[in-house]
Amino acid sequence: MNFTIQKALIAVADRYITTDVQVINGKIAAISPNLDVIGMVVDGQNKLLLPGFVNAHTHSSEMWQRGIMSMLPLELWLAELYDFAPLDTEKVYLSALGTAVETLLSGGTSVVDHLVLIPGQELETIATAVRAYREVGIRAFIAPLIQDQSLTAGIPSGESKINHEPYFRSTLQTLEIIEAAVQEFHRPEEGVNILVAPTGIQLCSDALFTGCIELSDRYHLCRHSHLLETKAQKKLAQEKYGCTAVEHLHRLGYLSHLTSLAHCVWLTDADIAILAETQSTVVHNPLSNLRLGSGIAPILKYRQAGVNVSFGCDGASSNDSQDLLEAIKIGSILHNITDTDYQHWITPQESVIMASLGGAKGLNIGDQLGSLTMGKQADLVLYDLNNLSLLPRTDPIGLLVLGRPSNVVDSAWVNGKQVIANGNFTTINLDQLRQELFDRSEWETSRKSPTVAQIESSYRTVMGL
Amino acid sequence: MNFTIQKALIAVADRYITTDVQVINGKIAAISPNLDVIGMVVDGQNKLLLPGFVNAHTHSSEMWQRGIMSMLPLELWLAELYDFAPLDTEKVYLSALGTAVETLLSGGTSVVDHLVLIPGQELETIATAVRAYREVGIRAFIAPLIQDQSLTAGIPSGESKINHEPYFRSTLQTLEIIEAAVQEFHRPEEGVNILVAPTGIQLCSDALFTGCIELSDRYHLCRHSHLLETKAQKKLAQEKYGCTAVEHLHRLGYLSHLTSLAHCVWLTDADIAILAETQSTVVHNPLSNLRLGSGIAPILKYRQAGVNVSFGCDGASSNDSQDLLEAIKIGSILHNITDTDYQHWITPQESVIMASLGGAKGLNIGDQLGSLTMGKQADLVLYDLNNLSLLPRTDPIGLLVLGRPSNVVDSAWVNGKQVIANGNFTTINLDQLRQELFDRSEWETSRKSPTVAQIESSYRTVMGL
Numbered sequence: 001m002n003f004t005i006q007k008a009l010i011a012v013a014d015r016y017i018t019t020d021v022q023v024i025n026g027k028i029a030a031i032s033p034n035l036d037v038i039g040m041v042v043d044g045q046n047k048l049l050l051p052g053f054v055n056a057h058t059h060s061s062e063m064w065q066r067g068i069m070s071m072l073p074l075e076l077w078l079a080e081l082y083d084f085a086p087l088d089t090e091k092v093y094l095s096a097l098g099t100a101v102e103t104l105l106s107g108g109t110s111v112v113d114h115l116v117l118i119p120g121q122e123l124e125t126i127a128t129a130v131r132a133y134r135e136v137g138i139r140a141f142i143a144p145l146i147q148d149q150s151l152t153a154g155i156p157s158g159e160s161k162i163n164h165e166p167y168f169r170s171t172l173q174t175l176e177i178i179e180a181a182v183q184e185f186h187r188p189e190e191g192v193n194i195l196v197a198p199t200g201i202q203l204c205s206d207a208l209f210t211g212c213i214e215l216s217d218r219y220h221l222c223r224h225s226h227l228l229e230t231k232a233q234k235k236l237a238q239e240k241y242g243c244t245a246v247e248h249l250h251r252l253g254y255l256s257h258l259t260s261l262a263h264c265v266w267l268t269d270a271d272i273a274i275l276a277e278t279q280s281t282v283v284h285n286p287l288s289n290l291r292l293g294s295g296i297a298p299i300l301k302y303r304q305a306g307v308n309v310s311f312g313c314d315g316a317s318s319n320d321s322q323d324l325l326e327a328i329k330i331g332s333i334l335h336n337i338t339d340t341d342y343q344h345w346i347t348p349q350e351s352v353i354m355a356s357l358g359g360a361k362g363l364n365i366g367d368q369l370g371s372l373t374m375g376k377q378a379d380l381v382l383y384d385l386n387n388l389s390l391l392p393r394t395d396p397i398g399l400l401v402l403g404r405p406s407n408v409v410d411s412a413w414v415n416g417k418q419v420i421a422n423g424n425f426t427t428i429n430l431d432q433l434r435q436e437l438f439d440r441s442e443w444e445t446s447r448k449s450p451t452v453a454q455i456e457s458s459y460r461t462v463m464g465l
Numbered sequence: 466m467n468f469t470i471q472k473a474l475i476a477v478a479d480r481y482i483t484t485d486v487q488v489i490n491g492k493i494a495a496i497s498p499n500l501d502v503i504g505m506v507v508d509g510q511n512k513l514l515l516p517g518f519v520n521a522h523t524h525s526s527e528m529w530q531r532g533i534m535s536m537l538p539l540e541l542w543l544a545e546l547y548d549f550a551p552l553d554t555e556k557v558y559l560s561a562l563g564t565a566v567e568t569l570l571s572g573g574t575s576v577v578d579h580l581v582l583i584p585g586q587e588l589e590t591i592a593t594a595v596r597a598y599r600e601v602g603i604r605a606f607i608a609p610l611i612q613d614q615s616l617t618a619g620i621p622s623g624e625s626k627i628n629h630e631p632y633f634r635s636t637l638q639t640l641e642i643i644e645a646a647v648q649e650f651h652r653p654e655e656g657v658n659i660l661v662a663p664t665g666i667q668l669c670s671d672a673l674f675t676g677c678i679e680l681s682d683r684y685h686l687c688r689h690s691h692l693l694e695t696k697a698q699k700k701l702a703q704e705k706y707g708c709t710a711v712e713h714l715h716r717l718g719y720l721s722h723l724t725s726l727a728h729c730v731w732l733t734d735a736d737i738a739i740l741a742e743t744q745s746t747v748v749h750n751p752l753s754n755l756r757l758g759s760g761i762a763p764i765l766k767y768r769q770a771g772v773n774v775s776f777g778c779d780g781a782s783s784n785d786s787q788d789l790l791e792a793i794k795i796g797s798i799l800h801n802i803t804d805t806d807y808q809h810w811i812t813p814q815e816s817v818i819m820a821s822l823g824g825a826k827g828l829n830i831g832d833q834l835g836s837l838t839m840g841k842q843a844d845l846v847l848y849d850l851n852n853l854s855l856l857p858r859t860d861p862i863g864l865l866v867l868g869r870p871s872n873v874v875d876s877a878w879v880n881g882k883q884v885i886a887n888g889n890f891t892t893i894n895l896d897q898l899r900q901e902l903f904d905r906s907e908w909e910t911s912r913k914s915p916t917v918a919q920i921e922s923s924y925r926t927v928m929g930l
Binding site: 009015016064065067068069071072073076098101102231287289290292293294295296316320321323330333334336337339342345346348385386388389390393395396398400402403404407430433434437438443444445446463465 | 528791810812906907930
């Protein structure tokens with residue numbers, strides 16, 4: 001579908017101009033004042049046009065436990081999460097819809113879903129997420145979350161030698177599932193992508209990483225993983241490898257321009273140099289890192305080292321929302337307390353570039369997405385600057401990034417297809433989604449996780465608590 | 466006006482119950498299931514009832530510069546703020562309305578406005594804010610911001626001796642203005658309070674603090690001030706007093722159960738003990754502290770020492786919103802990275818108590834406000850749990866505090882008077898407010914502050930940058 005946005009504000013260098021934008025066959029065809037109208041006319045007056053952002057790391061099905069998870073560090077939090085995660089594909093479907101909706105309503109046009117798979121229904125889980133994302137119309141990067149070691153292996157053992165239960169599925173079977181998913185669902189030109197995505201060094205063997213590299217090479221797939229989210233994982237890497245996790249992944253060949261790594265809180269300066277050298281991308285999930293007490297990722301250092309950085313919400317059980325503007329705001333201002341020299345602080349204009357072009361680069365499509373550039377895909381968002389949360393009028397991008405905007409997305413397009421118009425979804429029925437989420441849940445009070453009860457004391461000992 | 470809320474969810478110890486709540490003559494008269502209907506019926510089904518929160522520190526007129534302020538630390542940021550703050554009373558009126566509206570829409574029923582006064586129109590400024598807050602119907606604590614030293618005195622001088630311009634108004638004149646404001650506007654029973662509020666040790670003489678103590682004693686006024694927001698202020702206190710700012714204020718007699726202190730980022734353990742001993746309240750403004758790079762206030766330490774803590778948004782030029790739920794969320798999870806022992810982390814239930822009862826205690830009205838208790842004033846908020854941002858249903862308070870709720874306030878009452886009904890203001894016309902904010906402002910690009918240019922190099926030298 002073709003359309004012409006008239007008289008929208010766009011940012012150019014250090015100022016704003018009012019301009020028209022033509023979109024033809026899903027691509028930005030022209031950006032200039034007073035263009036001829038092609039296709040539908042969209043009124044851009046008093047609206048800000050930006051490239052869509054990328055929600056560069058989340059786990060959609062965690063939506064079912066948002067608000068209820070105890071205040072725990074990652075390792076114990078994961079135990080609680082899995083104790084209460086009896087998923088079915090209908091729930092996967094609804095939470096993928098919910099994740100896409102909240103991402104789009106906060107300026108995201110792409111989502112990287114590090115998707116938790118239902119054991120024994122792995123391909124069905126992936127098929128369900130694909131269906132949901134196609135329905136909403138968001139650009140989807142589905143990264144099926146895989147591991148080949150059981151949960152307790154992810155906690156450093158300290159002095160003691162512990163034998164862990166074997167994981168229920170073999171490494172080979174897991175890789176076969178991913179390959180089948182690629183063949184069945186990987187359709188980049190239709191906005192559906194499959195990534196290889198071992199959960200991280202804490203629960204994956206070298207064989208799993210190597211198998212993923214091989215799939216990535218063969219099918220040209222992006223690579224995703226968690227990396228050094230917690231201090232415990234830093235300890236664990238030393239126990240497992242006798243070196244840092246980054247050094248180990250580099251030796252395995254996992255790090256590349258195709259690779260995006262969620263969290264990256266506990267890296268050394270030498271690790272940072274490796275990320276820069278390999279052109280890997282850091283996905284910053286500030287809210288999750290705070291909620292789980294993981295720490296502050298050294299984002300200013302990454303930027304100074306030339307490492308590409310993008311933003312993610314992380315799963316809604318560790319955040320507990322999918323509001324990308326919130327992640328961008330906190331992920332920008334949080335770092336001001338890590339460096340007294342304010343000349344290094346991230347400006348709102350830089351935050352927008354990180355969230356859009358940074359996100360696209362992390363998925364190896366920086367040449368096709370992430371900026372208002374002729375010839376790029378029209379993944380666009382138009383913000384209503386008449387909204388109270390964006391008033392009085394000052395710097396539109398400053399208001400958007402540093403304020404607390406709500407209901408500000410007037411229109412959103414993915415690949416030129418309109419997904420939100422006048423603040424409403426054109427693709428799905430939001431009231432129905434709300435009703436289904438309501439009907440399939442109930443208000444709960446505090447729960448007790450049996451696994452936390454079982455592993456807590458050894459965790460406290462190893463972590464010196 | 467009397468009313469009965471039927472079948473609302475309320476939190477009781479570690480669970481939720483469905484109950485009715487009767488409000489008679491502005492007070493909570495009964496809380497129990499199946500009460501007789503008195504007055505208007507309010508449908509509380511699928512809604513959460515909480516006591517109203519307190520936005521315990523803000524500067525309303527900063528709303529005019531939100532989104533546009535450069536990324537600078539406090540001392541330079543203040544210089545930019547004042548360079549571009551040509552206020553008039555009409556602007557003061559509109560930004561007070563805007564501040565009240567955003568506070569109410571995020572669960573706040575009280576606001577502490579550390580109000581910037583227009584030079585030469587000090588009483589008119591206060592009268593204007595009083596008028597705005599009475600119109601909206603929020604409970605107002607107006608803390609006229611006073612000082613008796615000029616801006617450059619607030620920056621530590623290091624080795625060099627600097628002579629600062631004298632402040633344009635004498636200490637005595639300033640105190641006379643406050644006394645006149647008290648006589649004219651201080652009407653606690655009508656929801657309008659005046660506080661004594663020297664801006665802080667960085668710009669105030671001992672005589673100003675002492676004069677404020679005297680007014681506080683004579684008229685029974687609460688006391689407010691900024692305290693040790695930045696490392697520069699910590700340095701400055703040592704230069705000025707040869708001791709910490711807290712020790713000095715304690716000697717002056719400023720600290721008491723009537724005193725609330727904004728920020729409190731750079732206190733020593735001995736300082737914290739003084740706050741506890743004097744029953745002073747810390748107002749935590751996490752977003753402003755991040756944005757200005759001030760640091761993380763040691764809130765977990767305050768709680769462990771028994772210091773009362775409440776939440777504030779701070780002025781909208783350093784945040785840049787007045788969304789109290791955002792301040793509560795970030796002000797709760799931020800501290801998880803400061804203490805590896807998760808047993809010290811703030812739970813959502815505790816956050817709600819800090820924001821409501823903690824706020825009331827900080828204003829010396831903990832016995833009249835801040836909890837769902839029979840006999841207390843009916844400052845109440847009813848949240849719509851059917852909102853997408855609060856779904857799926859899990860723990861309602863967890864969703865509210867840790868999520869990113871928007872448009873979730875169904876109803877709000879102040880002193881038993883309904884201010885919001887079905888999500889809409891009953892007291893003012895929001896569209897008109899929006900239009901006036903729009904009309905009196907324009908989109909701006911980056912500005913250059915002449916004062917920043919003047920003082921920046923000496924600031925960088927003193928701070929070792």
